[in-house]
Amino acid sequence: MRNKLILFCGMMCLALTLSAQTQSKEAIRAKINKAAQEMRTMQCDFTQTKYSKMLNDQMVSKGRMCYKQKNMLRWEYVSPYTYTFILNDTQVLLKNEHRNDIIDTKQNKMFKEIARIMMNSVIGKCLDDKEYKVELVPEAGEWVARLTPLKKNMKQMFQKIILHFDMKKAWVTKVELQEKKGDRTVIVLKNVRTNHEIDNKMFSVR
Amino acid sequence: MRSTIRCFLCVSTLIFLLNIATLSAQSLLPEQEGQRARFSAYIEIRDAYLSGGCMLLNDGNLLKGAVFNDFGISYFDFSYHFLKDKVKLHDVQKMMNKWYLKKILKKDLKALIHNMREGLPEYRDEKYRLYFKLTPIPESETEDADIEE
Numbered sequence: 001m002r003n004k005l006i007l008f009c010g011m012m013c014l015a016l017t018l019s020a021q022t023q024s025k026e027a028i029r030a031k032i033n034k035a036a037q038e039m040r041t042m043q044c045d046f047t048q049t050k051y052s053k054m055l056n057d058q059m060v061s062k063g064r065m066c067y068k069q070k071n072m073l074r075w076e077y078v079s080p081y082t083y084t085f086i087l088n089d090t091q092v093l094l095k096n097e098h099r100n101d102i103i104d105t106k107q108n109k110m111f112k113e114i115a116r117i118m119m120n121s122v123i124g125k126c127l128d129d130k131e132y133k134v135e136l137v138p139e140a141g142e143w144v145a146r147l148t149p150l151k152k153n154m155k156q157m158f159q160k161i162i163l164h165f166d167m168k169k170a171w172v173t174k175v176e177l178q179e180k181k182g183d184r185t186v187i188v189l190k191n192v193r194t195n196h197e198i199d200n201k202m203f204s205v206r
Numbered sequence: 207m208r209s210t211i212r213c214f215l216c217v218s219t220l221i222f223l224l225n226i227a228t229l230s231a232q233s234l235l236p237e238q239e240g241q242r243a244r245f246s247a248y249i250e251i252r253d254a255y256l257s258g259g260c261m262l263l264n265d266g267n268l269l270k271g272a273v274f275n276d277f278g279i280s281y282f283d284f285s286y287h288f289l290k291d292k293v294k295l296h297d298v299q300k301m302m303n304k305w306y307l308k309k310i311l312k313k314d315l316k317a318l319i320h321n322m323r324e325g326l327p328e329y330r331d332e333k334y335r336l337y338f339k340l341t342p343i344p345e346s347e348t349e350d351a352d353i354e355e
Contacts, residue, residue, distance in 0.1 A: 050274055054270055054283045054297075055262075061276075080343045156300050157299075181280070181283075183278075
């Protein structure tokens with residue numbers, strides 16, 4: 001009788017612990033989503049490190065990012081090469097030292113997808129995306145979301161996309177793109193400023 | 207006396223021109239084993255283009271390369287055998303993974319590598335309207351450094 005009581009109490013404790021963890025993840029998910037909704041603008045510097053498995057080598061590039069709700073994003077590399085990606089609603093401007101190109105994402109599905117991934121990754125909107133299987137876990141003082149692509153075209157490019165969230169502010173601090181062949185790209189966001197005014201000229205595609 | 211001076215001037219000019227020729231033909235490839243080099247990459251394909259970065263590694267008999275877009279996503283990896291003078295492609299992105307494209311790419315990469323050995327960072331394929339340019343990036347620019355405000 002006594003053993004049965006102990007077993008029953010143990011099972012109740014386990015059930016309560018599991019329940020608490022599940023609720024906590026849902027609460028964090030809600031917190032991240034709320035932060036993304038409330039983020040009218042975002043500016044930051046970033047460091048991007050591309051790691052090549054074949055060469056066992058890496059290359060670092062630096063840049064700046066600006067985001068404005070709902071569909072404006074400026075992603076600019078300043079070192080070691082200059083390259084600018086500007087998304088303004090359905091128009092994308094690609095600018096490098098050789099040429100400028102304006103692409104209409106309504107007619108180009110690939111660019112529409114790239115723009116959507118970039119925007120959603122940076123502001124943390126991927127968690128509710130039905131195109132990924134999402135695991136959200138606490139790790140070393142931050143929340144880490146591991147996104148496994150479910151769609152064929154994304155599966156061919158990426159094995160996983162990993163987003164690191166600041167626990168207090170619930171915004172993205174790091175994005176890791178893991179490719180199937182073992183390469184990975186890590187983008188660290190620094191000097192983040194949110195909800196400051198950004199001139200729309202920054203997102204001009206003309 | 208005058209003929210001696212003229213002779214000296216001719217020889218000096220010849221040596222000077224030979225030095226210029228040597229400098230301009232300096233290889234852009236990592237020539238020693240273990241040596242690495244980084245480039246910004248630009249490949250024009252008719253009206254479209256690919257841009258991003260390229261890393262090269264001299265791995266003994268092989269020159270290994272990784273070419274990727276500005277966001278770090280791979281286009282393809284390749285290896286070039288110095289002795290066999292042959293290019294192999296590895297892990298080609300789906301869009302480019304067609305046998306006819308890969309055939310042209312291998313041929314053109316080989317030509318580009320030959321050019322880079324002569325100090326020329328580009329190659330133009332007139333037949334298929336492709337243009338390749340690898341611009342060397344100094345080592346210090348790819349290290350961790352703060353962005354200037």
